[in-house]
Amino acid sequence: MADPVAQIPVEAPTASVLDPDFLVGIPTQIIRQTYDRRDTILYALGVGAGQRADHPGDLPFVLEDRLLALPTMAVVLASPGFWQMERRYGIDWQRVLHAEQSCDFHAPLPVEGAVRGEFSIDAIVDKGPEKGAILRARRLIYDQADNRLLATVRQTSFLRGDGGRGSAGGDIRSLEPVPERSPDHIVPLTTRPEQALLYRLSGDYNPLHADPAVASAAGFQRPILHGLCTYGLAGRALLAAVCENDPARLKSMSCRFTAPVFPGEELDVHIWEAGNDTLYFRVMAPARALVVIDRGHARIAPPA
Template sequence: MPIDAAKATSAEPRTTELVWEPKDVLLYHLGIGAGVPATDPAELRYTLESALHVLPSFATVAGGGMALAGGLSAPGIDVDLAAVLHGGQTVTVHRPLPVRGRAVQTSTVPAVYDKGKAAVIVLRSETADDYGPLWTCDTQIFVKGEGGFGGERGPSARLTLPERAPDRTVERRVREDQALLYRLSGDWNPLHADPEFAELAGFDRPILHGLCTYGITLKAVVDEVLGGDVARVAAYTTRFAGVVFPGETLRVRMWQEPERASEQEPERASAPQRVLVSVTAADREDAPVLADTAVSISPSGR
């Protein structure tokens, strides 16, 4: 069996050094559609080195996207890239990401779930520099045809969207070459560039990286709700519910609400807010793209 769940989850943590520079941040921001209009001050925060702020979703590609690569090369895991899809992603930010950095990423596989016809590999990557923790990434990798090994099915919690109309709805056009640009940040899976490989995976043409949609969506929330203040993002989670094809338009719906106070802190006066998000493909009758999506927001910049 290509996946040995026991071996993967019991393996020693793997460490990797991550290094990034402003040009890596600039390339990532361009890869998720920043810079339109090119001279807009709100866009220059993402595209001009002298004014650069780092969108927290950059954590998924810092150092060349080694978190996802590390999960697919973990002991006990040997899978066909044509069978791999990104199932879900969470980034928890411990402090604002620097525009230039050198850090150590520690990766483990906490679980491998058996979904019957597929397996889900759960990868946790914790990243810290000389000043302390920077971010934690939790990644779910969906592998078709690798289930049925008798393991636990895993959690299936879902977020319920408010019944009221969204507080904000925006549309974001995905460029025809968006996947070709985004892959330069480190995800070289040919599924996103090679038509023949995409056909082998069951698609009639290459699809957009799920993490590109993830970044586009976070930028929309930061711009629309937080006035561009990236430092207020505390955590961001999603489940990838469907594919996006380059050239399509994303419809992003947002609902703002306070997060529930915990039982230990029922009287919190400054409970952070969160934004619940739904992302659909506007060109395909609002076919679901991102689901169970939430951005947790700190009360003020850190």
Template sequence: MPIDPTIALAAPPTVEQIAWDTADVLLYHLALGAGGDPVDPGELRYATESGSVVLPTFAVVAPTLRATRPPRVSYPGVEVDLRTILHGSQRIDVHAPIPRDGKATASTRVADLYDKGSAAVIVVDTEAKSADGTPLWTSSMRMFSRGEGGFGGDRGPSGPPDPPAREPDHTVFTPTLPQQALWYRLLGDRNPLHCDPEVAKAAGFPRPILHGLCSYGLVCRALVDEVLGGRAQDVRSFEARFTGVVFPGETLRTSVWRAGDRLLFATTVEERDGAPALAGGELVTAGGGPA
């Protein structure tokens, strides 16, 4: 059986040592479009060694930076075909500032399994700690595996909440580049769905699609710059559900609602009449709320 909940939920975490340096962080920022104006100080703080900023969403790629093969969905008690997988949602909780050069111990485990009948939801958590044991971040990824349900588990929570029933406090437009997915795949996700037209066609898409985590990072950066006044260090958590595809070159429209120390958001695709991209979005800041 590809999914055995008894084994998966009881297994100890898989522990690995990870490391990154300033060049890795700069590549991540460039893959999110940083440096579009190469003389803008706000852009250069992301794209050159003169800056010190690290977007909190860098944490989701840090464990896979030097991967050169398509990812696998393989954990104790869970062995499923990557072709059945849809990335459902991603959350990152930042416990301490992420340095531009660092090492960490990353512990990964299957935190939960939900049975949706026709699909399974696999929740995978990764906790990263510095060499002295200081918690750096916790990431939580939910994956839908088509055809792997029916094992008798809890159905889990429902879909993302609806946005507030009022006009957004901010609307942020974020263009993507035609080559955006080609940049982003160098961070470790070599799934050919994002670069091979024939693979994309076989999956039912007219052309390769953008990585969901690229859209996720693009929106985080946009909210940091446009709503938080560039204060990436104020982000304590960032979460969103992936509700639709984005094609490289399209424009993201993000509607943002203030709610105390939280920013609630939803992202759509401008060129396709508001087709959904991200939903149930939430950015939590350090005390005091957004600027």
């Protein structure tokens, strides 16, 4: 996968500390990227597809002669990377947490091609000097070939060191909790010890997920799995349990990250069918009796 190429506005301003109006007012950043079938397969392997070579449901995501792209691959396409580190944004990046992720899938992703991302910051909600702020960024992903909108990707971050500076942009609604009843499906998933090393090849090279020394300095006993890798694992579970592994049927997927996952852990994806093509989901790490993804919500289309 070619590295994303960002087209930053020529007169991009800078801020010494977080200024909500300034951030929301920054012009849209254009990011272009090309990818091929190998990249599509590599992403699928990075989120656990193909662990069972005899499982027919995974084959379309890992074999080039019948290849389909997983819809959650949208999160790695035309990505600005860890943009909060850029000084011009005035963010205390060392205290940033990835809080929530949301994707609307408007059309099936091509298995190869060129895409254009339009990245902007659309909302900041102040929680006070002691609590920090919540920031939501949006990325529209278009197919360069026909200018078709493929996906809308929203990432919500918790800025622990940037509270007390006001709000700007739209409101950020809280995700709905999952039902209190027993789930309709429980999908067990296995993560491999090298899962993070595979996933990072799709573009997220944060050493927190690969270097034990960096992970230790951040307070973890060993490198943790990318949150968006766990998101992709959950997406695979939804496809398998309720979409007959048809990626075109998954229309949206949102969730809240609540705890890190360690490569090699077993996970259970709990899924509730709520009618009207609505799903709720939660991801558990059963060995630790811990919820690692909560308030999951998805929309699906009926079978073709």
